[in-house]
Amino acid sequence: MTDGVVKSLGVGRFLDWRTLEATGAAGGVLVCWDKRSLDLLEWEEGQFSVSCKFRTVENGTVWVFTGVYGPCNKKDRECLWEELGAVRGLWGDPWCVGGDFNVTLAQGERSRQGRVTSAMRRFAQVMDDLELIDLPLQGGSFTWSGGLYNQAWARLDRFLVAPRWLDQFSNVTQKRLSRPISDHFPITIEGGGKRRGPSPFRFENMWLRVEGFKDLLRSWWQGMVVSGRASYKLASKLKGMKEKLKVWNREVFGNLETNKMAALQQVDHWDQVESERRLTEEEFARKKEAKDDYAKWVKMDEIHWRQLSRELWLREGDKNTGYFHRMANAHRRRHTMERVKIRGVWLSEESTIRTGIVDAFHRLLTEDSEWKADIGGVNLNRISQQEADILELPFTEEEVHSALRGMNGDKAPGPDGFTGAFWQVCWEFVKEEVMEMFKEFHEHKTFLKSLNATFLVLIPKKGGAEELGDFRPISLVGGLYKLLAKVLANRIKNVIGGVVSVDQNAFVSGRQILEASLIANEVIDSWKREGKKGLICKLDIEKAYDSVNWHFLMRVMEKMGFGTKWREWIWSCISTAKFSVLVNGEPAGFFPSSKGLRQGDPLSPYLFIMGMEVLSALLRRAVEGGCITGCRMQRGRGQAVSISHLLFADDAIIFCEAKKEDMVFLSWTLCWFEAASGLRINLAKSEIFPVGEVDEILEMAVELGCKVGQLPSTYLGLPLGAPNKAGYVWDGWKKG
Secondary structure (H helix, E strand, C coil): HHHHHHCCCCHHEEEEEECCEEEECCCCCEEEEECEHHHHHHEEEECCCCEEEEECCCCEEEEEEEECCCCCCCHHHHHHHHHHHHHHHHCCCEEEEECCCCCCCHHHHHHCCCCCHHHHHHHHHHHHHCEEECCECCCCCCCEEEEECCCEEEEEEEEEEEEHHHHHHCCCCEEECCCCCCEEEEEEEEHHHHHHCCCCCCCCCHHCCCCCCCHHHHHHHHHHHCCCCHHHHHHHHHHHHHHHHHHHHHHHHCCHHHHHHHHEEEEEEEEHHHCCCCCCHHHHHHHHHHHHHHHHHHHHHHHHHHHHHCCCCCCCCCCHHHHHHHHHHHHHHCCCCCCCCCCCCCECCCHHHHHHHHHHHHHHCCCCCCCCCCCCCCCCCCCCHHHHHHCCCCCHHHHHHHHHCCCCCCCCCCCCCCCCHHHHHHHHHHHHHHHHHHHHHHHHHCCCHHHHEEEEEEECCCCCCEEHHEEEEEEEEHHHHHHHHHHHHHHHHHHHHHHCCCCCCCEEEEECHHHHHHHHEEEHHHHHHHHEEEEEEEEECCCHHCCHHHHHHHHHHHHCCCCCHHHHHHHHHHCCCCCEEEEEEEEEEEEEECCCCCCCCCCHHHHHHHHHHHHHHHHHHHHHHCCCCEEEEECCCCCEEEEEEEEECEEEEEEECCCCHHHHHHHHHHHHHHHHHHCCCCCCCEEEECCCCCCCCCHHHHHCCCCEECCEEEEEEHHHEECCCCCHHHCCCCCC
């Protein structure tokens, strides 16, 4: 590597570098840096890597970068893994590793997905041993292409970082750039990200650990006198509490990290004094007080980062602050949008990203057709009149408090900013106004619409997601609305099993996801044993929760025997919501909806499966009429049973004999269901799987409008149609 070649890369006389020379056209690593930004402290050269230990000029941070060029054969690859282990043992500083590893980490990192190989497993083991994190790749899934006509694609290049490196460099993203010449795409790792505005108010659960804080909350709450309807009084008091908490946090509580460091300095002070002489009794007490004070701030720090991390399965008190901190940073990275693709157009300016996302979701949640097919002729199970009456009884304090205790106090709050923990701790002095709100809702079937404001959070479905369709919208609803919906959901749990058929396994007490998977595999085994030809149709429901028609739901509940008051309650809950989308932590837009259910609303799962019961009833009627054949099989020594379909929330699987007529009628049925419910089957993402040698399989796929798949596959994340001893089908199962 000549000086001229390196200096042609830029920054002139301030450039410094270290290299690993190439062997012919293969191998070679160049690590270069700007001496105005980084000081080189030490460096090491290996057979397949170059490692440099730097000090950042601006703040003195010491960290390590290793550039690698991975070999292609197993023996040499082991040498690379040993080199990286040696670097990890030599320097314990924050570490970043990057380059062409010439090996993939998972099945999905190759265009032709095969089995999980031993090289993949070994790579994953090395990353685990060295505690390295693989950041999501933005801009594309693969970094290399080759082979005949460039048909093979893979992710061979990546940056891997240690947790301590992420602690030093926040808001880091890994991106794939454009590729003008090479068979490899350039990749970058960048920090900083877009400038954030002020985040919405959020009640910090750590405040509840401050001595006397609950009494302070009580005095504020009881000191506010508000007139008006019950829900208005609650909304007004929450607004007043929010302002008081902001002032108290700024002027009394102070900065968490500053308070923690000040307490630690006091501990260090008394340790220094004690090392020089014996402490007096008063000084010993002050040292103990300083240590207790420091322990208090450490505990609050852990609670704070646990709340931000969303890792609610770990308990407080296990000294997981560092883990919670890293998870919170990972959570922030996953939700940072540098750019987004909406309807084929890339948006990269902050303002256009915000406007584009808001417009897209406003359009998605707006009903575009008034006419819907009537379901009057569909037979649905009904609840009894007694059950309908019980659903509409007045709400009791015990019932509401029980629902509140069942809520997770650490879950992310909605637009009001108050967590479940706030209501749980303050129940003693807020319950009177809360119960008045429930009474208002029971009698007037409404509540103040501002309590139903909702944040939409966009959760990436996969690493490196950049198209808007690759994000799942999750709703963060206000605390009071969530409590109301939780109480209603608890009531509906008691009757849902009577109206939802055994073909549905989601959200019904006593039914489990494993049952659906086992039954699906039993159908395949039965067909194979009897030598029958069959078809399995796996259906993808497009934007399922977001597409449900509200009038359809009201008609479904009416046919199921739910009373007028209950239906009006549900209508009030789903129709008064208004949405803001959280884009890079800031709320954008404020718009209503005219269709859809919110993922995050406790009521939504139960309302959705009631709507899906119409599809189940249509399929049962088709089987009874001989239009769809289903599968008839013997289970044990009992009578033969007919199985035509299984539903688990929005996952649907249908069993038919291999006949074109079945596909035609199934297509008609799905079209009618869409016309009634608004739920559209995305046939482009749906598949039919032949069992046995099925003639004209392609013609049947065209008739339905979907793809042809091959068994074994997966259903509900579990193997479908796999031989009992075929262990390879479990490859990648934990990930997927």
